[in-house]
Amino acid sequence: xxxxxxxxxxxxxxxxxxxxxxxxxxxxxxxxxxxxxxxxxxxxxxxxxxxxxxxxxxxxxxxxxxxxxxxxxxxxxxxxxxxxxxxxxxxxxxxxxxxxxxxxxxxxxxxxxxxxxxxxxxxxxxxxxxxxxxxxxxxxxx
Numbered sequence: 001x002x003x004x005x006x007x008x009x010x011x012x013x014x015x016x017x018x019x020x021x022x023x024x025x026x027x028x029x030x031x032x033x034x035x036x037x038x039x040x041x042x043x044x045x046x047x048x049x050x051x052x053x054x055x056x057x058x059x060x061x062x063x064x065x066x067x068x069x070x071x072x073x074x075x076x077x078x079x080x081x082x083x084x085x086x087x088x089x090x091x092x093x094x095x096x097x098x099x100x101x102x103x104x105x106x107x108x109x110x111x112x113x114x115x116x117x118x119x120x121x122x123x124x125x126x127x128x129x130x131x132x133x134x135x136x137x138x139x140x141x142x
Contacts, residue, residue: 001068002096004028004086006035006057007044007114009071014128015060018074019067023060028086030055030098036109038101042124044114045079045101059086059096068097075099 008014016022034049046055063071072081079099086096101109119125 001063002086002094003060003063003068003071004030004057004084004096004098005060006030006046006055006098008042008119008124008128010058010116011119011125011128013125017129019063019070021064021067023063023067025061026059026088026090026092026094028057028059028088028094028096030057030084030086033084033098033100035114037112037114037118039108039110042119042122042127044119045105045109046098047101047103047106047109057086059088059094061094071099078105 005015009018030046031054032048032051033046033055034053035044035046035055038045075081078101080102081097082100083095084098084100085093086098087093
């Protein structure tokens, strides 16, 4: 399965801390979604939005089942993993799993857009690395 990431998991340091493996990647854009900051958190969430809305991110190719289990555990039940179409920079549109905030959890999204620059400047990246270092050694779901 391909995985579309748009927040903390776009950063190789976070991906490595959570998954513990590298995969080929392409930058890509998911249409029909918008990205927002999550209330009282440094990580984002995406939600379905108008056709004119887009979210830029990174697609990890051919992610194995063990890594998917780690990602599911990391993202927990706050998100739903849904298949989305992503237009990749190599000119190929790929179907990829993306962790999307379901309507039942949309109340925790702020009106503020989330950006990678804000994540770094706010100290969010450093906090994530410190908090999740070694997460990949914990195994899959459970």
